[in-house]
Amino acid sequence: MEIELKLQLPPSALAALRADPLLARLPSTRQQLENLYFDTAQRTLAQAGISLRLRSDGQHWLQTIKGRGSSQAGLYQREEIEFVVAGPALEWLPLAGTSFEPTLKALRDPLLPQFHTRFERHRQLLCGATGAKIELAIDQGEILAGDRREPLCELELELLDGPVDDVFSLALLLVERHPLVLGHLSKAERGSRLAQGTQQIFLVLKTNTPTPSPGADAQTVARLAIAQSLAHWQANEAGFLRPPDHHKPYDSEYLHQIRVAVRRLRVACGPLARAAKWNAEALAPVRDGLGTLGQRLGAARDWDVFIEETWPALVDGLHDAALRQKLQEAADLLQGTAHLQASAALQGRETQRLLLQLGRRLAQPDAAAALPTDALTARLEKLAHLLRQALGKLEHLSPARLHRLRIAAKQLRYLTEFTGHQYNPQAADLWLEWLKKAQAVLGARNDRVAAQTQLKALCASLNRPSEKIHRQLQSALQKQPLPELALPSLPDPYWR
Numbered sequence: 001m002e003i004e005l006k007l008q009l010p011p012s013a014l015a016a017l018r019a020d021p022l023l024a025r026l027p028s029t030r031q032q033l034e035n036l037y038f039d040t041a042q043r044t045l046a047q048a049g050i051s052l053r054l055r056s057d058g059q060h061w062l063q064t065i066k067g068r069g070s071s072q073a074g075l076y077q078r079e080e081i082e083f084v085v086a087g088p089a090l091e092w093l094p095l096a097g098t099s100f101e102p103t104l105k106a107l108r109d110p111l112l113p114q115f116h117t118r119f120e121r122h123r124q125l126l127c128g129a130t131g132a133k134i135e136l137a138i139d140q141g142e143i144l145a146g147d148r149r150e151p152l153c154e155l156e157l158e159l160l161d162g163p164v165d166d167v168f169s170l171a172l173l174l175v176e177r178h179p180l181v182l183g184h185l186s187k188a189e190r191g192s193r194l195a196q197g198t199q200q201i202f203l204v205l206k207t208n209t210p211t212p213s214p215g216a217d218a219q220t221v222a223r224l225a226i227a228q229s230l231a232h233w234q235a236n237e238a239g240f241l242r243p244p245d246h247h248k249p250y251d252s253e254y255l256h257q258i259r260v261a262v263r264r265l266r267v268a269c270g271p272l273a274r275a276a277k278w279n280a281e282a283l284a285p286v287r288d289g290l291g292t293l294g295q296r297l298g299a300a301r302d303w304d305v306f307i308e309e310t311w312p313a314l315v316d317g318l319h320d321a322a323l324r325q326k327l328q329e330a331a332d333l334l335q336g337t338a339h340l341q342a343s344a345a346l347q348g349r350e351t352q353r354l355l356l357q358l359g360r361r362l363a364q365p366d367a368a369a370a371l372p373t374d375a376l377t378a379r380l381e382k383l384a385h386l387l388r389q390a391l392g393k394l395e396h397l398s399p400a401r402l403h404r405l406r407i408a409a410k411q412l413r414y415l416t417e418f419t420g421h422q423y424n425p426q427a428a429d430l431w432l433e434w435l436k437k438a439q440a441v442l443g444a445r446n447d448r449v450a451a452q453t454q455l456k457a458l459c460a461s462l463n464r465p466s467e468k469i470h471r472q473l474q475s476a477l478q479k480q481p482l483p484e485l486a487l488p489s490l491p492d493p494y495w496r
Helices: 013-018 100-106 166-178 187-196 218-241 251-275 282-316 321-347 349-363 371-394 401-422 425-460 467-479
Strands: 004-008 029-039 049-058 062-064 068-070 075-078 082-086 110-127 133-145 150-162
Touching: 013 110, 013 150, 029 166, 029 187, 049 187, 049 321, 062 133, 068 218, 068 349, 082 110, 110 150, 110 187, 133 166, 133 187, 150 166, 150 187, 166 349, 218 251, 218 321, 218 349, 251 282, 251 321, 251 371, 251 401, 282 321, 282 349, 282 467, 321 349, 371 401, 401 425, 425 467
Parallel strands: none
Antiparallel strands: 004 075, 004 150, 029 049, 029 110, 049 062, 062 082, 068 075, 110 133, 133 150
């Protein structure tokens, strides 16, 4: 079983990393490694989560096969089989009787080289805080697939022996000193995507509701909610952070899904973890970090909604073509700036720290505990009470109060998605239907308030700000229709 943590870093940061006091005095080895990855033309192995490679270090050939395993917060845990081969050709006898044999036997198409990697590996051995044996490897080189190339510069921390917590301790220490970013894709996954071409690299992944078995203990429910929300975030992050590509224009859905995942994580690490009495104190800094990150992502998301949904009708109402062009350029600049700030927040040190802290919590075993329905029920009751009290007077509530209700509806929705199956699945589905409608109705009001802020910033960004233009655009905004501010009665509580 291979257990390792992957982190990316810019080549400009390599010298400082190697000179780190923690590493500078340790013995090291260097190797030039060539790796050839095999698959069928239909990518049968990649779809099964299997990577198969031949590696040369200039003197020996090694064949390695790895399974899908799991990946959380950059920590990979997967089955690995590696053995020496005579030369640059695949051998099958050592894989007989292994878990990989059924997949390999079922292959109907020949295995052919799909891509290769070429890099220098700088390797050192470290002793963790509580005695774990850890191999630190710095790889710098490139991934090649036909005429496509992608630079490679990453740090791997592989646990050879001892507690995995030492790996996270070491990574947290290094992240504080160096611009390291968790890697969510293995070399094999990156190479496979590169071989397919830029058109097929990133798919938007929407929320995957956790489904623990009925009667699952509290820690299992909380763990699964956090793990799946984290996977939801990481699956969409690469699509948002990818370099601009004229073949594939910006897709705002990546950012939207990341923001949803961060919100779900805040609920999973907050009220759900507290109700489950699971790592509540250890998750406190994570909750704070998620709150800050959510605000930065929210600012960028607000610009996406404004530009895509609100702005086209407003700008079309302006008869001055030169003014329309000037405002459009200003809007694009403000949106682009918000995207850069969101990207910086996702890759920044604070976010990497909270991701490692999340991974650390998920990697630690806990004793089973029954779902504490009293604590969870109390939270569900409180949120439902807030919504019930406001239903008859929505038209008279301030935008700030409506925004707070929207947040309560979201929190109740996520808690229902995480735990509703533990109570009454059919009744929980009725609540989810109601809560989705509430989010849509209240969300439209919130978008209107955000759009007013966007318009003010947009008009203020012009070289010669015009109050007249601002009033004209605000007037046009107020004329845009909104869904009726009315909601049906709440369903019967599924938690009773």
